[in-house]
Amino acid sequence: MLAAQRQELIVEKVQQSGGVRVTDLVEDFAVSDMTIRRDLDVLESRGAIRKVHGGAVTPQGASTEEPGFEAKSEREEREKHEIAREAARLVEPDSAVGLSAGTTTRTVAEYLRDTPGLTVVTNSPRVADVFYRPGRPDQTVALTGGFRTPSDALVGPLALTTVRSLHLDVLILGVHGIQERAGFTTPNLMEAETNKALVEAARSLVVVADHTKWGTVGLSTIAPLSRCDVLVTDSRLATPARETLAEHVGNLRIADSDEERTPQ
Template sequence: MLAAQRQELILERVQRSGAVRVTDLVASFAVSDMTIRRDLDALESRGAIRKVHGGAVASSGTSTEEPGFEAKSLRQEREKHAIAREAARLVEPNTAVGLSAGTTTRTVAEYLRDVPGLTVVTNSPRVADVFYRTARSDQTVALTGGFRTPSDALVGPLAVSAVRSLHLDTLFLGVHGMQEQAGFTTPNIMEAETNRALVEATRTLVVVADHTKWGTVGLSTIAPLTRCDVLVTDAALNPRARETLAEHVDSVRTAETEGTVGTAEQAG
């Protein structure tokens, strides 16, 4: 096996499990300890992983790192638009839709503006503003109260209380990370609590997450992978991650970023 091939397999394992041990990799690939350490050095130099004593972990910052809304809005813009277009196809007119805070869900809102008769519930002023600007008389927008986080989410007891009495048809949930054991996560504990309330309030959960979210683990879990009904992601998600997600999620849909959006659906 070429070093490049081995390194890609190691990277996939880190993204799938969140961490790897040198001893386990030596046994798996039947190579020397030094060979594995050189592979880890090469991956770390690319920024793909972070070496720790005895192994490596996913290179995703700390579990409490929370970039601001503007910083996140510049990342994976093409993928976000493709994912949002695909996700918006799941919405029927005259239904109750929830959108969590986030740059991807805000993009979903842009593709929902022309759907007639929607009732929209959100804890994101950014998402609410998208609908307010349309000024459609056939749409109702409910914005929860609460404290603002760096990602511009309204969270806390007021937000949770506002959501708990509601019944949504579909919730579009943006996440900081997704991983097999940790599930869908966020670095903000209060945002996780508010998002859990939104998840409990909905009949159908749609997670919108680009490929970079796989292998990232935030401080607090919102929901396990098995709670997700539909995951909409982009074509750059690695095949092994897609297989893992398909084992836990009812439906995995792929949004193509070039030309006309196409859907590849894999049932879990």
């Protein structure tokens, strides 16, 4: 197979799934790791893909572009676990915690599932599934109703009615993008409305976002940077972005990558 043919097929795979792994491409095309990485370099230079740690994803698109849950779950897995572990430490036992929809917040749920006495409110069936286990009568999970978005968030009037009647100790919020002027954003208008209600219901706001979210601007703002009490991100966030965020959020935390990253 010619390099041009292989690169065309790589682009098709990225467009179909939203992201690909280098290891999978090596196996699919029976070529070396270095060959695939050279292909990705060429494709990124053309703007056809965006390289990320361990693979490639679709290039940043319009402010209304909304990848599905499965596509997003392939991205920055290591960073998500680092961030999730750090965020989970901010949740006290016997507290009421909100978890928005998203792949990072679902990972946070994995680290919180053994925290005693939690009352969890979420608009994500994926997050709720993490907590639905027999033998944990000390935990309460409230799943809002609503219409499902491409990112598997429940939104709409039913979700809003549920959220607006509650008072949360802390909300752990996943976002599509972060930018100094736009704040925390999402490409989905209805999801933005539900997330705004979750923010208003929470005494404390913790935002979990990996380094790729910086500079991305979705269609609708959820909250300004100044509303965030703690922003947890990973060590690949560039220094200028760290300095900007440190000026606007209450507390910027860089997750430590040296510890065991998967929940027990």
